[in-house]
Structures are given as C-alpha cells and as structure tokens.
Amino acid sequence: MILDLVANAGDISVPGLMAIPKELEKTTVLKARDGSLEAFEQILFHYEKVIFNYVYRLTSHRQEAEDLTQETFLKLYKNLSRIDPQKNLKSWIYRIATNTVYDWFRKKKNHQELFLIDDPENPFEIADDHDASQNMEKIENAEVVAKALEKVKPIYKTVLLLFYYQDFSYDEIADILSLPLNTVKTYLHRGRASLAEILKNPYI
Structure with missing residues (x-):
C-alpha cells in the first residue's frame, strides 16, 4: 500500500501545498507514526510536488528527480518513528531530499565539490549584499x-x-x-x- 502511495510522488501534475497548516502538522505526524496511511497520504499531498520541483532544480533531470522524490518519501516513511512532532516537518523532509540528491551525486561521481570547507586561515568576509x-x-x-x-x-x-x-x-x-x-x-x-x-x- 505504501508503495502505491509513493508511486506518484514526483508527479508534477499532482496538486500539492507548501506545507501542512501548523495547527494540523503535529496531529498528522503523530497519526502517521502510529501507522495511519491516510495521515501519510496527507503529508504526500502537501509536499510531493514542492519536493519534486526542488529536486528537479538540483538535478536538472526529470526522470532522476521523479525517482529521487519517490526515494525521499520512502525514506520518510521508514523513519517516521524518528520524527519529533515538536520539530518542523518541512525542514525534516527537505533534509531527507537534500541528502538523497547528494547521495545520487556521489554515486555518479560527477560533482567533486558538493561541500566546500572554508579555510580557517583565510575566513571569508561577507560583503554587503x-x-x-x-x-x-x-x-x-x-x-x-x-x-x-x-x-x-x-x-x-x-x-x-x-x-x-x-x-x-x-x-x-x-x-x-x-x-x-x-x-x-x-x-x-x-x-x-x-x-x-x-x-x-x-x-x-
């Protein structure tokens, strides 16, 4: 059942909202953690499109973005028990999506500078933006x-x-x-x- 739900994750034609309303987020997360597929489907409804768009902008590959979006929500589902209902669900999902994309980059070995470490001997002074x-x-x-x-x-x-x-x-x-x-x-x-x-x- 969960695979059927996630199968459409990343489909840009599926409507989605920017975030679950704050007053409902905690309840939705708790229900999803308790095994409610309906609650998890609500999370998909609110986030799958925006996550797909984010992943697509990072990868510039539609098919890869669709696959990575599905992988993101599968990881989310498998790790529901680790989600703190008091924390920001949106940030948690974006963290999973970002890490999933960067894992893909590393496997492809087409980006050697995913993260840059600032030289402590020559700190970067931020100018007026x-x-x-x-x-x-x-x-x-x-x-x-x-x-x-x-x-x-x-x-x-x-x-x-x-x-x-x-x-x-x-x-x-x-x-x-x-x-x-x-x-x-x-x-x-x-x-x-x-x-x-x-x-x-x-x-x-």
Whole structure:
C-alpha cells in the first residue's frame, strides 16, 4: 500500500501545498507514526510536488528527480518513528531530499565539490549584499535564471534554492544541511555572486 502511495510522488501534475497548516502538522505526524496511511497520504499531498520541483532544480533531470522524490518519501516513511512532532516537518523532509540528491551525486561521481570547507586561515568576509539582492529582484526571466542555476556549484545552488525558492531562514537552512550558520551565510553570498557572474557571462 505504501508503495502505491509513493508511486506518484514526483508527479508534477499532482496538486500539492507548501506545507501542512501548523495547527494540523503535529496531529498528522503523530497519526502517521502510529501507522495511519491516510495521515501519510496527507503529508504526500502537501509536499510531493514542492519536493519534486526542488529536486528537479538540483538535478536538472526529470526522470532522476521523479525517482529521487519517490526515494525521499520512502525514506520518510521508514523513519517516521524518528520524527519529533515538536520539530518542523518541512525542514525534516527537505533534509531527507537534500541528502538523497547528494547521495545520487556521489554515486555518479560527477560533482567533486558538493561541500566546500572554508579555510580557517583565510575566513571569508561577507560583503554587503544589498546591490546583488536588488539586481536579482530585477531579473524577470525565470528561465534564464534556471539555466544559470544549473552552472552554479551544487552546494551554492542548494542554499540559493532553499533561501529564495523555498523561503527557509538561515537557521532552517543550517539545520537542513547540518552546517554552521555563518557557513550558510557565506555560501549564500558566494552563490549570489556566482549566479550574478553567470548571468552577466552566460557562456562561461
């Protein structure tokens, strides 16, 4: 039964909402943990489309995104007992999705710099992002931005997607990626700079 439910995960035509209303989330999680397939189906309904879109932007491959989305929700189902109903369910699902995608990257061995470790001898000083943010807000062609994002390093792209497309806070992104808060801010700044450079020079 659970495989039938998850079989449609990743189907972009399936309607989905951004999140389960907060007042219902705890109850839904508790019911799902107790074995309610109806409760788990509610989680799928609310999150499968947005997770597919997120995974698709990370991988740029529709079929892989569909498979990885299914894998994400299978992992979620198998680990329901570990979910703390007091914590943010959305962040938990995005953490599973991100780790699933990065496992796929590693198996393909096509990305050697998934995570970058800052050199403690030369800490990155975050500059004022005001101008960069203004420039990004003026960009109206979503397709151009999507194409440019494909060229951004995976970890930078992940942070950009979580911050701008999924509306996660710095703290939430740090929790999802298991990274220090300052590292998240650094990656976001570097991602903005990288994206801006690619948009100025699309053939690099």
